[in-house]
Amino acid sequence: MTYWFRFVSLTLLNLYNLVFNIYPVTTQISRPHIIFIIADDLGWNDVGFHGSNQIPTPNIDALAYSGLILNNYYVTAICTPSRSALMTGKYPIHNGMQHTVLYGAEPRGLPLNEKLLPQYLQELGYENHIVGKWHLGSYRKEYLPMFRGFKSHLGSWTGHHDYNDHTAVESPGWGLDMRRNMSVAYDLHGKYSTDVFTQESVKIIKNHNTTKPLFLYLAHTAVHSGNPYNPLPAPDDVVKRFSYINNNYNRQKFAAILTKLDESVGAVTKALSDKGILSNCLIVFTTDNGGPAEGFNLNAASNFPLRGVKNTLWEGGVRGAALFWSPLIKKPNRVAKQRMHIADWLPTLIDAAGGDSSQIYNIDGITQWRALSEDETSNRTEILHNIDDIYGNAAVTSGSWKLLKGTTYNGTWDKWFGPSGRTGYNYSIPLVIQSPAGKALQLINRAPTVDQIQTMRPQATIECPTTEPSNTTCNLLKELCLFNIDDDPCERHNKAKSFPIIVEYLTLLLNAYNKTAIPPGNLPLDPRGDPKYWNYVWTNFGDYILNPGTVIIA
Ligand SMILES: *[C@@H]1O[C@H](CO)[C@@H](O)[C@H](O)[C@H]1NC(C)=O
Ligand SMILES: *[C@@H]1O[C@H](CO)[C@@H](O)[C@H](O)[C@H]1NC(C)=O
Ligand SMILES: *[C@@H]1O[C@H](CO)[C@@H](O)[C@H](O)[C@H]1NC(C)=O
Secondary structure, three states: OHHHHHHHHHHHHHHHHHHHOOOOOOOOOOOOEEEEEEEOOOOHHHOHHHOOOOOOOHHHHHHHHHOEEEOOEEOOOOHHHHHHHHHHOOOHHHOOOOOOOOOOOOOOEOOOOOOOHHHHHHHOOOEEEEEEOOOOEOOOHHHOHHHOOOOEEEEOOOOOOOOOOOEEEEOOEEEEOOEEOOEEOHHHOOOOHHHHHHHHHHHHHHHOOOOOOEEEEEEOOOOOOOEOOEOOOOOHHHHHOOOOOOOOHHHHHHHHHHHHHHHHHHHHHHHHHHHOOHHHEEEEEEEOOOOOEOOHHHOOEOOOOOEOOOOOOOHHHHEOOEEEEOOOOOOOOEEEOOOEEHHHHHHHHHHHOOOOHHHOOOOOOOOOHHHHHHOOOOOOOEEEEEEEOOOOEEEEEEOOEEEEEOOOHHHOOOOEOOOOOOOOOOOOHHHHHOOHHHHHHHHOOOOOOHHHHHHHHHHHOOOOOOOOOOOOOOOOOOOOEEEEOOOOOOOOOOOOOOOHHHHHHHHHHHHHHHHOOOOOOOOOOOHHHOHHHHOOEOOOHHHHHHOOOOOOOO
């Protein structure tokens, strides 16, 4: 009796599930594919969706308007610390990554006791691939992506390389930096890096067996400068399109590098569409840090009207250009005001993928999944921008208030740098809608409407008076600076004298964070890492030094 009752009810339940497909018959959960695209050194004002009319970025913009423009989103001021925060969900002070970048001959890497984003995702069943720049350690193989959760890697190990010859000039030498897994990719010589990374990404998407969710980490080297002998390498025919950017050949070349990056975003989105998986994807597009303005790092980015540049803790260094796109976002087509930090991606993506980030302890990242998807208040009230005792600078934001202490470059980059990008071409909405990304979105009824674009773009644009600020400006070489970031995102009006109690509170907050810091892990460069000893290739030289008999892979 009982047996028959249970048999019948179970059968009915199975039938019901089969018919309504609400309960997968297998235990396999269909997790979204995650495509994480990180641009290198892209400035706040370089993308079209922040109001610039100088360089069209129609593919990036299409995804932005169709998803969320993250307008209150922070990265760290420079490459390695940002990538470290992304991969670990921690502030760089919590793993010794807070001071400057990693160098190819530096015998260190992101500490091996850290569990990285791909390793968390692997536990949820993801297949992980990295295409592009790593920059989290390479002197021994254990530090490389293939040993830290990624199944394949086509790209570079160090901080930058030339877009055509793929070599990197960096103290103490010069050498090739382009790999397929552990092998040196000599055959790619002469092929433009951005195209190489795009083609590899498209191939990974095309060949992916969709019974498993895919995590594709596409870390472009664009728009980072190349080597001093040719800092901004871009195809001449693309550069020519930007002759309207008057008297600024560097910015014209920058525009061409950015155009290739934007085309890559379009090609990847199209590949997801062609594969039929776009409607089950999460796509992130973010910069790693603020832009290097004209002359900085031989580059020509723009954070206008934000103050400062890459490797400064002003908004221009840490407020990142970013978007988050997915049909899983319940309230898309808006400019998200939620405050977010790059360390938040780890728990956010885990939750968006159906995991449970509340089971992860000892990280600084705060899940933003519900806040972003349903437009609720973010749980993040504070952002530690950094504490760097070697440079002697630090900054923290709590609520609306940001305190800065000390600076870099002796204050040289503490001002506002153009171009404003308010003139150039006429921003074209049809160009956005007709871009490859726009067309792919149309196929799944997700193309942004003209109305949405016209509403969102002004909301995402930060406007500040164009006149030079007066004595309300702050000099970090002499004083602490306090700004109300919500009212004064351009950091023009130092409020330190008017609100001494807030200065005191934020100073205590910085001190409290500082007590939790571990010392920077930076090490002197090892002369044995010089590529000249390794057939002019940047290598995992530590493996050969430690095990002298090892056959050199270079
Ligand atoms: C890299 O290694 C993975 C296996 O981990 C393999 O599937 C892939 O084909 C390799 N790529 C190359 C170019 O050898
Ligand atoms: C995809 O993976 C599933 C499960 O491992 C396997 O059964 C199937 O044959 C694979 N499909 C292809 C095209 O390789
Ligand atoms: C904020 O945190 C609280 C406490 O952990 C949680 O209950 C709430 O859902 C969170 N809010 C959002 C939007 O994630």
